[in-house]
Amino acid sequence: MRAEFPDFRLGAVLATSFTGTLSERHGEAVERIPTPRRLVDWLAIYGLDVDTCTPDQLDLARELRESIHAAATAAALQDPLPACAVRTLNDRSGQGRATAMLTPEGKHRWQLGPASALEDALGVIAADAIAIVAGERDGRLALCASPTCRAAFFDTSRSRTRRWCDMNTCGNRQKKARFHANQNRSAKAAE
Numbered sequence: 211m212r213a214e215f216p217d218f219r220l221g222a223v224l225a226t227s228f229t230g231t232l233s234e235r236h237g238e239a240v241e242r243i244p245t246p247r248r249l250v251d252w253l254a255i256y257g258l259d260v261d262t263c264t265p266d267q268l269d270l271a272r273e274l275r276e277s278i279h280a281a282a283t284a285a286a287l288q289d290p291l292p293a294c295a296v297r298t299l300n301d302r303s304g305q306g307r308a309t310a311m312l313t314p315e316g317k318h319r320w321q322l323g324p325a326s327a328l329e330d331a332l333g334v335i336a337a338d339a340i341a342i343v344a345g346e347r348d349g350r351l352a353l354c355a356s357p358t359c360r361a362a363f364f365d366t367s368r369s370r371t372r373r374w375c376d377m378n379t380c381g382n383r384q385k386k387a388r389f390h391a392n393q394n395r396s397a398k399a400a401e
């Protein structure tokens with residue numbers, strides 16, 4: 211029997227989509243990469259094809275994920291960056307050996323090294339996080355308005371007023387909660 215795993219939440223930004231593989235950090239957390247295989251599946255979606263992942267490498271990935279979350283949260287709040295998160299980001303970035311390649315069709319593609327592909331993939335994610343936290347990219351780091359989520363996300367909307375990490379989940383839930391609250395209020399008023 212095939213085990214059922216939680217769906218991925220896929221965003222447009224690599225680093226913050228990666229932190230989204232753990233959601234509801236302030237509620238009942240959902241681990242979306244519970245096994246090495248699920249990490250391999252997630253990486254493939256973002257064009258980072260690796261053949262294998264060991265449990266130790268999954269731990270390394272999760273350590274990077276939480277470091278990105280910590281650094282991005284601090285940056286969103288304009289707090290000092292946590293030193294250990296910065297160290298982890300730099301270590302992962304420094305150990306990756308991915309090469310940016312241009313396909314004949316003019317597309318960007320990552321070529322990972324043959325020996326330690328998983329570490330190379332993590333290096334790409336770490337570099338993406340560094341660019342965002344350093345404010346190099348056009349957008350704004352913000353925290354999800356859902357109190358059980360508080361995920362750091364990268365707002366690239368023109369108005370820079372996005373409130374939720376994900377419109378289909380956190381945003382929708384919030385909207386539904388508001389709708390029910392309004393209904394209860396009008397029901398009470400009618401009594």
Ligand SMILES: [Zn+2]
Binds near residue numbers: 355356359360376380
């Ligand atoms: Zn959220």
